[in-house]
Amino acid sequence: MAAEFDTAHVKNIVLLGHAGSGKTTLAECLLFEAGLISKRGTIAEGNTVGDYHDLEKERGNTIFSKLMHTRWRGYKINIIDTPGYDDFAGDVLSALRVSDTGIMLLNASMGVEVGTDVIWQYTERFKTPMIFAVNHLDNEKADFDATVKEAKQHFGNNITVVQYPLNQGEGFQSIIDVLRMTMYKFKDAGGKPEKLPIPDEEKSKADELHKLLVEAVAGNDETLMEKYFDKGELDEEDIKAGMKKAMINHDIFPLFCISAEHNMGGGRLMGFIDNVCPSANEMPPQISVKGEEIHCNPGGKVCAFIFKATSEPHVGDLSFLKVYSGTLKAGMELINETTGVAEKINQLFVVEGNKRIAVNELTAGDIGATLKLRNTHVNNTLHEKNTGYELKPIVFPLSNISIAISTLKKGEEEKLANALHQLREEDPTIEIEVSQELKQTIISCQGDMHLAVIKWKLEHQYKVDVVFSETKIPYRETIRTAAEAVYRHKKQSGGAGQFGEVHMRIEPWYEGMPDPEGLNVRGRDTHELPWGGKLVFYNCIVGGAIDQRFLPSILKGVMEKMQEGPLTGSYVRDIRVSVFDGRMHPVDSNDISFKIAGLMAFKNAFRLAAPQLLEPIQHVEVLCPENITGAVMGDLQTRRALVEGLTTEGNFTKIIARVPLAEMYDYASSLRSITQGRAKFKMNFHEYCPVPFEMQRKLSDAYSKVDKEEVVG
Template sequence: MPEFDTSHVKNIVLLGHAGSGKTTLAECMLFEAGLLSRRGSVYENTTVGDYHPLEQERGNSIFSKLMHTKWRGFKINILDTPGYDDFVGEVLSALRVADTGVMLLNATMGVEVGTEIIWEYTERFKTPMILAINKLDDEQSDFDKTVQQAKDNFGSNVTVVQYPRQQGAGFHEIIDVLRMVMYKFNDTGGKPDKLDIPDSEKEKAEKLHKELVEAIASNDETLMEKYFDQGELTEDEMKAGMKKAMIRHDLFPVFCLSAERNMGSGRLMGFIDNVCPSANEMPPQITNSNEELPCQENGPACIFIYKTISEPHVGDLSFFKVFSGTIRTGMELINESNGVNEKINQLFLMEGNKRLPVNELVAGDIGATLKLRNTHVNNTLHIKGKNYELPPIEFPSPNMTVCIEPVNKGEEEKLAQALHQLREEDPTLIVEVSQELKQTLIHCQGDMHLAVAKWKIENLHKVPVKFGKQRIPYRETIRKMAEANYRHKKQSGGAGQFGEVYMRIEPWYEGMPEPEGLNVRGREVFNLDWGGKLVFYNCIVGGAIDTRFLPSILKGVMEKMHEGPLTGSYVRDVRVSVYDGKMHPVDSNDISFKIAGIMAFKQAFQQADPQILEPINAVEVLCPEDLTGAVMGDLQSRRGVVEGMDSESHFQKIIAKVPASEMYGFSSSLRSLTQGRAKFKMHFDSYQPMTYELQKKLIEEYNKSTTEVLA
């Protein structure tokens, strides 16, 4: 029998901007529950959560961690997450399996940009949320300002449950308006004394208590009627009402903390036990086939893989949540994505980097297992006879791209294996081998994300690597009509080669009229893999070229469009009309007309006012108002066009279009300019013509590079 049934398992995720105190709070919770005899410190690299050497080196969380503790008859699974947006994949994975989020707000900074971004994800998942205002012992702390910013950002459902009697170095008393008591801590924190609320605070406490009761009652008609009849609700009624409202994402209670001094964590844990929902109290999961999957320990076994890490000398460790049934060692489950039969040989509870073996896990619990053969993040495993597939985690698009290569020649295969392993562990890191650019590319969330990837490759896989600029996928096109002809003639021993092609090329656009002055015999339209179109016309009259050679001419044109005449970039949006030519009864063949097609297209292209198109990214930057000038200046220095600004809560959103070639290093520059107080996202928007000066420079660089290669 498992130690805890489903209703006594609580899953919480600690969220917040970097430096808000999540790892320190997790340490307090483990200490308060008696699992630790001494609280570790982030500064001394002694916490259970930040055990990875890279985290200890950098002084902040990089990976999400699973820990658990026991508190007054309940098991609390704690998911500690990083605060930097570069590691958003770790946050989303943890949110997918948590039943309650605890958002830590730094009382000295208020609602920060990172907090705002994470909140958007909680809205997507409709995660019940607690707001915990931390660092109230700091001299610069401002509880009221932080609460007001929370209301401005997250809505009027933000409701105070606790407030500090004093802030700064003297912080040691918290007034709880749910229980209407005051908690008084000694200097070392820990368990407080419960005291009556002082007369000087009664008016404020009663006002906030009334606001809390009204907020709870407004979300429940039965409680509203009781409140109107009796003018008050009991503590149990308030707790029941808060749970319902939190599940509906209609109430966000505010608590007070000093995690550093261990003040307030015990009361927060008590609230998690008493009020926060268990997995079986949350709405049932909806499978991809629109079937409800209630969280019941006697239901059909079903687990969801939310995270994978590779442990040296051990193998892949898969983290999962049991969404239905009871999972036991030795059980066989089916991977719905690929039909592979997976055997659960071992089950573990996790305590940071420590694995604690268990024999079974019930619905609602979170654990880990080793060496699943063909199972990855976002896979659903279930018992035979079912076809459950749970919705996957949707990870954000990358914000940064660089090329990567090994420092030492001959280690390309080792690097490929390392990159494959990184991709398995981190779905937000995308590896691409670009045939167009002839580079291996890493697409990631930012420079910190990239630094972590480099550390893993070099320290775990022992492959020294170097990063470089991604080549830009330019496009080439034309702006006017041009004609050219080319005769390919080659005579040597045996059969010769002969083919002559007359060709007209024009810039293609939707709805353009048929070629003027030509007799159209056939038309083919090709949607190009790289965007745009090629429209190919057969306008041959009198049998000047046999129709059997037209596919060879088309093949030659298409080959040249793969490597444009100006910079070797793909060509797009061109109409080609073959209208005349000559052939030889003996020497004409497919290769002759292919070469003639290539050369005629190249000559015509050079005469048709060729134009290089560059990719333009749509960029959105979220930053405090006092930093907008510096950010806009940086974007404009990158040839960016600022298209507008918008307010988003108490932040400013700058909307701009910036050439992709100018975005290299923007992540680092933005972090430096704003001290990490701004975030950005971008995506490809369109291709736009380059200026003459830039086009000329690009062509000269290309010609120089090709000359050097030939030399």
């Protein structure tokens, strides 16, 4: 069974759009129109090819991108349905990486939504040729003109109307096509429309839009422009060729009309895909990491890119790949450029939702899957020996939320660790950290929907019940003034005793500070602390009051306390310690005595030195529709936010603020509920700042209770 389609007849399409814009429903239409399925499934019935996962059926949303393929008039059209929720942006990015045309769905009753905008930014990274499809035209609130106007405001005037609806809203059934200059009239059940002449009353509008379309095509190509000037028109073949070129260059984004629910417009869209949209070999070559051009040539050396991995009970463990060059045959041995490991590709599949069909080969430009490769991961390149190709990786988004995770039952910790490792393997937008500092396993991901999916997978797929809890805040402790303390550690119990006395001054450390006043400096060491900041340790002992050999023990004691600060048990930073006096005992002094004396002197001096708790402050950016900016700002103000900037981006406002991490715990879900999912935010660590006095008191009171209990216990 050889590949049935040559490179020129393979097209890779990705369906994009805000949640609910109708991508999965449209995919169903496309598969139905191509005869791949005999009945269209619906989201309500939970029987679509795309949303087959139990969790997707339960929620009515796509969560994982799905690869499907159709055959249409001699073409193989790979379609990737993607999730609209930004929590699953990783899958959108990986699908975009391997697609040659995107179809961005707009909901005619909603216009441009926040997801549309966010996804658009991703498409710009890849310069994917884009089609717009205005969906939900049967909705009583559908407003085609307003949707197009908004789309142009957001994405520019390269949006070019190819179709407009005749009677949008309830009873919608006619589309006027200004490329073909015809009217499509659908039956109630949709499907194949009747082709009718454009009604007289629509003629001038259709002519005007046709002219704009032709001018847009001609405007991007000199030869076509000349032809247009000569004849005052372009024929359909010229328009198609010009349009393809303009789409590749991002000069034209053709706009179509559909009602996916009623199966209207999908067939014409497929026709446009095979007629006009570029095949993989018509796209610019891939530029490798080293700068080589990799052409989509079936006769070239094999170069394939892993863009996705899944592990699902009924579908199996699969690595999804796109062949960028050469013809990949089952049984071939390839080299993983990233790991250097040789991988044998035993089996190859084309995929249809949750079905996989074995094939012998995949030609350049095609997308398929293989059984999950042990040493090959998402973003790795596989190539034939001696080529050394490495394709550019997908840059996945950083996480938005973090939460501590633990097992419900004791003893399942290892099971959880393994499951998390597996999850991370499939989903590079998850981060896992075992924090020594906070003594928590912390999972960071894209948002609360993403988190719910992770929990579901852990419980249903990996059979480990988990609980989430608030991530502890990585506070830091420091001091505001200098202080001195003396501590004598003395223990006499039968045999050998313990004795060590340390006199210590501590001061807030800052860059370029002069040597300690009034002390006789004999030596100094600067220690960069692994948790940030410094400890500068001065030896100012005079007259041999303490032996040199005990200094490391004193430092050890100080360090120990700095790892569990006196105020709240957090890491201590930016302190200068000067040991300037002490006493020894000729027999009882030893390392342990001086370690304890150093630790206690430090602890006591710290308490006298106006201790200051520091908290992490995040840089936060929120993108929200203009009309709800007030609500978002109000909520930020309850979180001790310092708003630093407000800018307008189209119909959206971007709020830039500094917010303490301690106030951001539930922000993702709170923002979602305030804005009904229409806003997006990102944050990253900015700096450490002092905690307000009252909060510091509460935190240190709470700690002193625990600290005491620990001592007693």
